[in-house]
Structure formats: C-alpha cells, structure tokens
Amino acid sequence: METFEEHYASMRDTILKCMPNADMALIDKAVNYARVKHRDQLRKDGSPYIIHPLAVAEIVAEMGLDIDAVLGALLHDCIEDTDASHADIEKIFGQTVAELVEGVTKLTKANFSTTEQAQMENLRKMFMAMSKDIRVVLIKIADRLHNMRTMQYQTPEKQLKKCQETMDIYAPLAHRLGMQKVKWELEDTSLRYLNPKEYNEIMGYLNAHKEQDEAFMHTIQSKITERLSAVGIRNTTYGRIKHVYSIYRKMQTQGKTIDELYDIYAFRVIVDSIPDCYNVLGHIHDLFNLVPGRFKDYISTPKPNMYQSLHTTVIGSQGIPFEVQIRTWEMHETAEYGIAAHWKYKQGTGSGSEKDFEWVRRLLENQQDTDAEDYVQSLKIDMFDDEVFVFTPKGRIVSLPAGSTPIDFAYAIHSGVGNSMVGAKVNNRIAGIDVTLKNGDIVEILTSKAAKGPSRDWLNICKSNQARTKIKQWFKKERRDENVVHGRASFESEMKRAGLPLSITLDPEVSPQLLKKLSFDNWEDMYAAIGYGGLTAVKAVGRIRDDINKALKVQANEKMQAAPLRINPDSEAVRSNRHAVNGVIVEDIDSCMIKFAKCCTPVPGDPIVGFITKGFGVSVHRCDCPNAANRNLPIQTSRWVRVRWANQEEQPFETTLELDCITRDGLVLDVATIMTTSRVRVKELNAKDLPGGRSAITIRFEVKNVAELESIRAKLLNIRDVIGSRRGQN
Ligand code: MN
Numbered sequence: 191m192e193t194f195e196e197h198y199a200s201m202r203d204t205i206l207k208c209m210p211n212a213d214m215a216l217i218d219k220a221v222n223y224a225r226v227k228h229r230d231q232l233r234k235d236g237s238p239y240i241i242h243p244l245a246v247a248e249i250v251a252e253m254g255l256d257i258d259a260v261l262g263a264l265l266h267d268c269i270e271d272t273d274a275s276h277a278d279i280e281k282i283f284g285q286t287v288a289e290l291v292e293g294v295t296k297l298t299k300a301n302f303s304t305t306e307q308a309q310m311e312n313l314r315k316m317f318m319a320m321s322k323d324i325r326v327v328l329i330k331i332a333d334r335l336h337n338m339r340t341m342q343y344q345t346p347e348k349q350l351k352k353c354q355e356t357m358d359i360y361a362p363l364a365h366r367l368g369m370q371k372v373k374w375e376l377e378d379t380s381l382r383y384l385n386p387k388e389y390n391e392i393m394g395y396l397n398a399h400k401e402q403d404e405a406f407m408h409t410i411q412s413k414i415t416e417r418l419s420a421v422g423i424r425n426t427t428y429g430r431i432k433h434v435y436s437i438y439r440k441m442q443t444q445g446k447t448i449d450e451l452y453d454i455y456a457f458r459v460i461v462d463s464i465p466d467c468y469n470v471l472g473h474i475h476d477l478f479n480l481v482p483g484r485f486k487d488y489i490s491t492p493k494p495n496m497y498q499s500l501h502t503t504v505i506g507s508q509g510i511p512f513e514v515q516i517r518t519w520e521m522h523e524t525a526e527y528g529i530a531a532h533w534k535y536k537q538g539t540g541s542g543s544e545k546d547f548e549w550v551r552r553l554l555e556n557q558q559d560t561d562a563e564d565y566v567q568s569l570k571i572d573m574f575d576d577e578v579f580v581f582t583p584k585g586r587i588v589s590l591p592a593g594s595t596p597i598d599f600a601y602a603i604h605s606g607v608g609n610s611m612v613g614a615k616v617n618n619r620i621a622g623i624d625v626t627l628k629n630g631d632i633v634e635i636l637t638s639k640a641a642k643g644p645s646r647d648w649l650n651i652c653k654s655n656q657a658r659t660k661i662k663q664w665f666k667k668e669r670r671d672e673n674v675v676h677g678r679a680s681f682e683s684e685m686k687r688a689g690l691p692l693s694i695t696l697d698p699e700v701s702p703q704l705l706k707k708l709s710f711d712n713w714e715d716m717y718a719a720i721g722y723g724g725l726t727a728v729k730a731v732g733r734i735r736d737d738i739n740k741a742l743k744v745q746a747n748e749k750m751q752a753a754p755l756r757i758n759p760d761s762e763a764v765r766s767n768r769h770a771v772n773g774v775i776v777e778d779i780d781s782c783m784i785k786f787a788k789c790c791t792p793v794p795g796d797p798i799v800g801f802i803t804k805g806f807g808v809s810v811h812r813c814d815c816p817n818a819a820n821r822n823l824p825i826q827t828s829r830w831v832r833v834r835w836a837n838q839e840e841q842p843f844e845t846t847l848e849l850d851c852i853t854r855d856g857l858v859l860d861v862a863t864i865m866t867t868s869r870v871r872v873k874e875l876n877a878k879d880l881p882g883g884r885s886a887i888t889i890r891f892e893v894k895n896v897a898e899l900e901s902i903r904a905k906l907l908n909i910r911d912v913i914g915s916r917r918g919q920n
Contacts (some may be wrong), residue, residue: 192237194225199249205260208251216257217247220264220283222332227272228710235341242336242893243267249332252371253527258391259325262290266329293326294333295632299581315839326362335372338379353380368495368528377435383456385438392434392441403455405433410457410506411470417473418459425470426460427864429512453503455512462524464489467516471500472516478504481511489521497525561641580631588633594653596623600635601657608657609644609664610637624651643668648674649723665722673721674714681720684727690738696803699817700741704734704828713804775841776800776808790815791917793843795896800833808833835895842892844873844901849887849906850914860909861887866901887912 192697198221205212219552223242231239247263261283267292268274311758338356342347357380358733364373382389396403407429430456431437440451442653448454459470467489484503492498499517506512517525573875576592580599596614599608600623613636614623627633644661651660665673685692695713708730710716771784773794783806792798797813799821810833811818821830851857858877865872874890893899903915 192235192241194240197244197248201244203252204248205251207253209257212257212260213536214410216283217264219262220261220287224264224268224284227268227274230272231339235340235582237268239271240338242509245333245336245339246329250329252572253328253332255328258284258286258290260331261287262294263329263332263534265291265805266333266433267298268296289321290325290329292361293323294329295631296581296632297326297330298333299632312908327367328739331360331364331367331369331372335375338376341379341383349383353383353728356380357384364528366495367528368524368869370496370497370528371526372528374433374435375441376915378433381435381438388441389439391450392437394779396431396434399781405508406508406510407455407457408541410455410512410828413477414457414459414474417477418470421469421473423466423469423473424462425466427457429455429457432456437803443596449536452511453513455510457512457514457515458522459516460519461516462518465520471502472515474502474504474516478506480504482670484513486554489517495528497521501742540912574738579629580627583632584635591653594627595625595651596621596635597648597652598654598657599627601652601660602654603635605660605664607635607637608665609642609661610639610641611635612638612641623648633675658786663724666718669722670718673718675717675721677717677722677727680727681730683715684731687798688731691742694738694741696806696809696821697745697810697817698801698811698826700738700830701819702823703741707734707737739844773836774798774800774808774810774833777834783811787811787815787817789817791845793845793893793896793899794835798833798835800831802829802831840896844870844892845917846888846890847899847903847906848916849912849915851887852911852913853883853885853886854911857885857886857909857911861889862913863888864909865891865901870898870902 202214202217205214205217221244223693224317225238225240228239228243233239233242235748243264243266246266246619247260250259250263265279265287267272268279269276276288276292279291337352341352344352344479356376359378363374364370364376378389403560411427411429414427415425418427437448437451437454439445440454441448444451459474461467461470481503481813483766484501486501489500500522501515503511537724578590578592578594580588580590582588582603587598588602590602596607596616597611600611600614611623614625614636615636616625616627616631618632619636640846644664646665648661649658654660695704701713705712705716708716710719716725716730718729720730771782772786774784776782776784784800785807786792786799787809792810792812798810799813799818800808800810801818801821803809808831818830820826849861858875862872862875864883871892872889873892874888876888878886878888879885891902893902899917906912909917
C-alpha cells in the first residue's frame with residue numbers, strides 16, 4: 191500500500207528539480223483541493239485515490255511541462271469523478287487550468303477501446319483537433335502511463351482491455367509525439383499482459399544473460415570513450431539492451447528466437463554539436479567493422495516525429511553486432527521526451543504555443559512515420575481546419591465539415607437517425623439542432639418514432655453534402671404530396687415573378703411541349719421535383735420561358751379573332767340532370783367543375799370531349815377543336831375524358847357569332863330583325879367598321895342547341911352584304 195506522504199514528497203522533489211521557480215503554495219492548494227474531492231475514493235490496491243493525481247503530476251513535471259500542466263494533472267480526475275465543476279476549478283485555479291482539466295475529461299470520456307481499425311485515422315485527427323492545447327494530450331498520456339504502472343491491481347479483463355487500448359492508441363501517439371521513453375514503457379507493460387508467455391521468455395533470457403551483457407557493453411563503452419577522449423570529443427556514452435517489445439517484434443517479424451537475434455544492443459554517444467556527431471561516426475567506423483546498408487542519417491533528414499540521430503551498426507571484437515546512435519544533447523532530449531522537450535525549449539521564449547501547435551499538427555498528421563520524404567511532404571499539407579471531430583455518446587468519433595450542426599451529425603450516423611430526429615443534446619445539454627459543433631463535443635441525437643421527418647429548413651442549416659442529399663432523398667420518397675404542393679407554390683410564384691400566366695401550363699396545346707422541354711411526363715412530377723429540391727423553380731421557369739412567350743404571342747393573335755363564351759348564370763339553376771354541370775355530363779366523374787373552352791365555345795349538339803385540368807375541373811372542347819386533336823396521344827389520354835350534353839332542351843347556351851360584312855347603312859337593322867324573328871334572346875350586338883369598306887358585326891345570343899344556332903346562322907348569311915360568319919374559333 192502506497193501512502194500520500196511518499197508520493198507527495200516524490201512529486202515535490204521532481205517539481206523542484208524540473209522547475210525550481212514553481213509556486214509550491216499553488217501546487218499545494220491543488221493537491222489539497224484534489225485530496226478533499228477524492229477523499230472517499232480508493233485506488234484498486236486500497237491506496238487513497240489522491241496518489242494517482244500526484245503520480246501523474248510528477249510524470250508531467252518530469253516531461254518538462256509547466257505549472258499549469260502540473261495543476262491540470264493534479265486535478266485531472268476532479269470533473270470526471272467528483273462533484274467539482276469546470277466553473278469551480280476556474281474560480282480557484284484560473285481558466286487555463288480549468289480548460290486543461292476539461293480537455294482531459296473529454297478524452298477520458300471517449301471510449302477508445304471500442305475503436306475499430308477503420309477509426310484510427312479519425313482518432314488521430316481527433317487528438318490533433320483536441321490538441322488546441324497539446325498539454326491535454328500529454329497529461330492524458332501521463333495518466334495512462336501511471337495506470338499502466340499500476341495495472342497489476344486490475345481484473346484480468348480490464349488488463350487486457352486497457353493494454354490493447356494502450357497498444358492501439360497511446361503507444362502510437364507517444365511515438366508520434368516523439369516520446370520514445372514513454373512509448374517503450376507503454377509497449378513493454380502492455381506486452382506483459384497481452385502476451386505474458388513471450389514477455390516472460392524474453393525477460394528470462396535477458397536476466398539469465400545479464401552479467402554477460404553488462405560485461406560486453408562495458409567493454410564496448412570503454413573502447414568508444416577512450417578513443418573519443420583521446421581525440422578531444424566531449425561525450426556521454428552508454429550501452430543498453432533494446433526494449434522488450436522491440437525484441438519481441440524482431441522475433442516475430444524475423445521468425446527467430448532471441449539468441450538468434452543479432453542487434454539487441456544499442457549504444458548511445460551524446461555530444462555537444464552536430465559536427466561532433468559526424469566526427470564520432472568516423473571514429474566508430476574506424477574502431478569497428480561496419481555492417482553494410484545499416485547506416486542512417488536522421489540528422490540531415492529527421493524522422494517525421496522530429497527524431498534526429500546518426501544510426502550505424504557495427505561488429506565488435508567478439509563478433510557481436512550492435513547499433514550505435516550518435517546525437518547532440520538537444521536531439522537526445524527530443525528523442526526522449528518528444529513534443530514535451532520541444533515545448534520546454536519554447537517555454538522560455540514566452541509566446542511559442544501557437545508555433546508548437548503547428549509542429550504537433552504536422553507531426554501527428556504524418557502517419558507513415560518511417561520515411562523522411564513523407565515528412566518533408568507533410569510540411570506542405572494544410573491542416574484540417576475544414577473539419578470538426580465530435581463524439582457519439584459511446585465515444586465513436588465522427589468527422590464532419592467545419593460548421594456542422596447536430597443535423598449533419600445525425601445524418602452522418604444514419605439517415606434513419608436524421609429522419610426521426612426531434613432534438614439534440616450537446617455535451618449532455620439540450621441544444622438547438624442548428625448549433626455549430628465544436629471539436630470534442632459529445633453529441634446525442636434525440637429521436638422519436640412519431641417524428642414527422644426532416645424539415646425543409648434543414649436544407650439551409652446543414653453543412654454536409656451527405657445530410658443535404660439524405661434530406662432531399664427523404665423528401666423525394668416520403669412526401670410526394672407535400673412536395674407537389676410546395677413545388678407548385680414555388681413554381682407559381684416564380685412564374686408570377688417572371689410575368690408569365692400559370693394557366694399556360696393547363697393549355698393542352700402548349701403543355702406537352704413545355705413538359706418535354708423540362709424532361710417531365712407531367713406537371714405533378716415536376717412540382718414534386720421542385721418540392722424535394724431536385725430542381726429549382728427558377729431553373730424550371732428559365733427553361734420554358736421562351737416557349738411560353740412564343741405560345742402567348744400565338745394565342746394573342748388567336749384571341750383577336752375568337753369570341754368569348756360566357757356561361758349564363760341562370761342556366762345553372764335549371765339543370766334537370768343532377769349530375770350535369772352547366773349542361774354537361776362527365777362520364778365516370780359525378781360532379782366536378784365544368785368550363786367551356788374559349789378556343790371553340792361548344793354548344794349543345796356539338797360533339798364534345800373533356801380535358802381534366804389541374805385544379806380547374808374539366809374543360810370542354812368541341813371534338814373538332816385543334817386543341818383536342820392530340821387527345822389520343824399516349825401522354826395525353828389519361829387527361830381526356832368522355833363528356834356528353836345533358837338532356838336539357840330548355841337550357842339556353844350562350845354563344846357568339848361574328849359576321850363579316852361589306853359596310854352599308856341599315857345592315858345592323860337587318861341583322862337585328864333576323865334575330866328577333868328567330869325568337870332568340872340577344873345579349874349583345876356590336877358593329878364595328880374595319881378598313882377597306884368592311885365591317886364586323888358581333889352578336890352574343892342564346893340558343894338551345896347547335897341545330898338552332900346553324901339555322902340562325904344560315905338566315906344571317908342570307909342577308910345582303912353579309913359575306914361570312916365565324917363562331918368562337920379560328
Ligand atoms: Mn486518471
């Protein structure tokens with residue numbers, strides 16, 4: 191059982207050693223705060239919980255981080271495991287420390303153990319996105335390191351889970367951050383639990399050969415230092431056995447047993463300057479036999495994680511090969527502590543943090559971490575400013591375009607989630623579905639089976655194409671009726687804006703041509719397309735504008751010659767047939783709006799046919815009307831219906847005749863006389879002189895049927911100087 195006092199003393203020593211000017215009163219304040227908050231909690235081995243934050247703070251201090259990071263480490267489990275809040279910590283320790291703790295808490299909540307291989311890339315980016323302050327990641331790594339050191343107290347299940355996570359996440363991360371020492375410890379500890387048999391074999395072998403190894407290393411070390419001292423190069427030289435996991439990896443990849451492996455020894459020569467490094471290299475090659483093809487110059491081309499050294503493998507006097515790594519002290523610090531060392535150097539200059547961040551981002555970004563060329567490449571790649579990384583409540587990472595909202599998130603999870611979304615929680619708080627998500631947010635989508643589906647506004651709110659496409663798909667599929675209504679409304683207002691009459695789309699003559707231009711079979715389909723966003727109303731109108739204007743011109747000419755027909759309002763009252771409307775029966779349709787086409791003004795007795803308009807009932811044409819000529823085309827047949835005149839002898843119909851005449855006095859009187867003697871009711875009679883000695887007489891009157899109309903017309907044509915007649919058609 192470990193005690194608070196032991197750990198506190200150890201941490202204090204380390205802090206004073208690494209940062210002599212540290213404000214110990216402030217440190218103690220954090221220690222006490224954490225101690226009180228965690229007072230009821232125990233570690234798995236029965237020790238007071240506070241030991242853990244103390245140990246993590248010590249590791250952080252060892253890494254060379256600053257006092258804020260140490261404070262953050264001391265408090266790192268307070269938000270997650272105690273009743274302390276961000277605000278509490280901010281009030282006492284300031285914003286920076288509170289944000290560090292908050293950041294670590296977020297990483298703690300993320301369940302990295304469920305991460306599949308495919309998620310690794312996102313995970314790496316996630317860490318990067320979160321490394322708004324790299325200290326968060328470093329505290330988290332220190333946290334994991336201490337947990338690995340005390341892994342023996344965990345259950346076997348937890349050991350396997352945590353160690354796998356460490357191998358998947360933390361060791362590679364430490365590697366990318368250039369923290370070789372931490373990486374090795376994480377790997378070796380993980381191996382111990384994940385492959386205990388192999389681990390123990392290697393450890394057994396190394397222990398059994400310990401004396402022999404040490405003697406060998408001592409011999410080589412002396413040989414090197416003697417030579418370098420003789421030529422006046424100041425150096426620190428030592429030998430070591432490579433770490434267990436790297437030996438394990440070599441055995442696996444080379445298929446060898448440990449005594450068959452040759453380079454398990456590594457020597458380090460640390461000198462003051464880069465020229466010294468190359469000088470040392472020359473002396474090493476002079477002292478020992480070189481193994482060809484093993485020399486690497488990571489000084490001129492550093493590894494992506496900023497590692498720099500000269501590597502060479504040579505063969506010692508006893509025929510045993512070993513590797514020599516030659517580096518400066520600065521390179522050594524970077525190799526051991528990576529980003530942390532770098533951070534430490536920058537600390538003195540004050541404002542280095544932004545630049546550090548760039549450095550980390552570059553470093554993290556380069557996943558192929560062996561090739562120096564890749565590193566050079568990586569310097570040019572812009573970072574992920576256009577992406578945001580958020581968590582599902584279960585810790586899965588979702589990458590979205592920057593500026594994304596819960597709507598984008600929902601559709602990134604599954605279109606079913608998006609379509610049944612009724613609200614969202616961000617970081618466990620109810621949030622608007624249109625809020626902008628930030629890196630590290632934990633997003634939960636509230637769904638309901640009763641949800642009515644996405645709203646059209648969402649199309650304007652969401653940022654990702656994925657969401658937009660899925661929302662459009664939904665509208666296309668699920669809401670055809672609604673789409674038609676919405677689409678029609680936009681189309682109508684666009685037509686209005688363009689100064690075009692909507693009635694043109696109902697015109698049986700013009701309509702097919704317009705639809706063809708729009709590539710739709712019917713107007714409803716086109717309205718639906720506009721409704722779900724597959725086509726804009728502006729585009730649709732733009733495509734048919736010219737055709738409409740052309741058609742309107744033609745019709746205007748026709749109208750000059752065509753007489754209008756008006757329904758006599760009285761006539762409706764006298765319908766005898768209860769299904770007849772305006773004296774017309776539409777087959778198969780019981781009662782619907784009827785109007786008479788203006789192009790051909792049909793009267794009872796005329797063979798007629800009905801055209802089903804959109805929204806204006808049935809329009810009745812004479813069968814010989816040119817506008818009805820296309821009624822047998824497949825595209826139109828469904829719109830044309832059979833209609834017939836109701837049996838209504840008494841019901842008068844209003845029609846119009848226009849007479850072509852040679853102008854003379856008394857002509858109008860003659861016409862009026864014929865009308866009177868024929869006992870028809872004249873509603874209107876106009877005469878108009880035209881150029882060239884012609885005049886036009888227009889008569890609006892009521893007839894019972896076409897037979898009566900034709901008999902009157904014959905009488906009128908008998909009048910002298912009446913040379914022609916025209917019904918309401920061209
Ligand atoms: Mn912890």
